[in-house]
Amino acid sequence: MARIGRIGWSWDPIQEMERLERDWSDLFSGFNRPSAAKYPPVNVFTGEDDVVITSEIPGVNPEDVDLSVTGDVLTMKGTRRQQELGEGQAWHRRERGYGDFYRTIQLPYNVDSSKVEANYSKGILRITLPRAEVDKARKISVKTA
Amino acid sequence: MADVEKSREVKKQEAGGGVATERTRTGRIYMPNVDISEDREGLTLYADLPGAGDEDVSVTLENDVLTIEAKVSPPAKVGDHRLSYAEYGVGDYFRAFTITEPIDRDRIEAKMKDGVLRIVLPKKEEAKPKQIKIQAG
Structure with missing residues (x-):
């Protein structure tokens, strides 16, 4: 993400600050702070069209993990069982x-909950959340008068 | 429940504290969290190695040092997606333990399941505690 370089006469500290701030807010846009x-x-x-969460x-x-999506919020709920002592x-x-664990994650856009897919492999849960059709960005062509 | 709260605060720790030598492979190395239990038969160790498959893990016992290593490559990009928010890093795992109990090396078992490594280290027969029968007389 960070661009290196920009050294020389064109380097502008103000511009650089603005760029850093933009990158930073970009990083957290739409998501809950930790x-x-x-x-x-x-x-x-x-x-563009979906969010993948790992x-x-x-x-x-996997049966102890419960996922649900409402609009643009994903809820993860579940239990990690204790190792029984013999x-x-x-x-x-x-x-x-x-x-038990429970957490909600704010997604950057509304999700089509009927198309959400999740799989569990090697201890990693991977959830694919496709963007809702109505929420997709449309390109608007500018007409000349 | 106190255990849970505590463990939640413990972040994925990068290994390095006890490692004296450098590795030839670059990239991050994490120290896996472990549970170790003991009974009269031996030791059982569980290690969290999320992202590692059975072919990625190597377990060695040499000179009473049990070493757990796993190679995990960070995922190639997810399509044309960009990583917009990250709470955990992806990298290799390394951790070593000194085992003081005499272990029967031929009967060590290691198994991976759902990102958890389970190692069973049976004690040598002579190291097992023996009940000594007291005779009346």
């Missing part, structure tokens, strides 16, 4: 979290 408790972590890829949730049963077993280390 909040304190966010599990599972997500990466969001935005395209999320790291290793070791969950007879006579004791923990040495416990770093992997478990329990």
Whole structure:
């Protein structure tokens, strides 16, 4: 995203500041700022006609994950089950979290909820959310008088 | 539930603390979170390696050091999409543990499922605790 270069006589600090600010607001446009408790972590890829969200949730049963979309909000809900301790077993280390999770993600546009697809592989949940037809950007041609 | 809250705050940590040598491959290396339990039969280790498949993971036990490594390539671009927001990084995994228990190397089992590695390290027969029968007399 960052462009390197622009050194020389044409370099303009004000312009550079504006560009940085634009890139920065671009990064967060339409999305919630990161909040304190966010599990599972997500990466969001935005395209013209759909949004792809990937999320790291290793070791969950896909049946324990509940996804729903309303307008431009995605809700992820689920449970990461605790590793059961057998007879006579004791923990040495416990770093992997478990329990219920719930989070909502603001999408950049309205989504056609009937076409949302999700699959789970290698502990990564991948959700494809196609943009709603009515919400798609239309190109408007400018006519000359 | 306190455990959950704690683990949520723990971000994916980059490995490097205990690694003295540099790697030839560039890119990020993460330290996987693990659960380790022990019983009289042996040790069981679970490691979170999201994004790694069974062919990407290597587990070695050499001189009492158990090493877990996984190679994960960051995904090629998703179509013509741009990454607009990121909460986690993608990269390799590395972590090593010193195992003090005598382990029966021939019976070590490792399995990947849904991004979780499970390693069973059975103890050697002579290292297992034995109940000593007390005879009356």
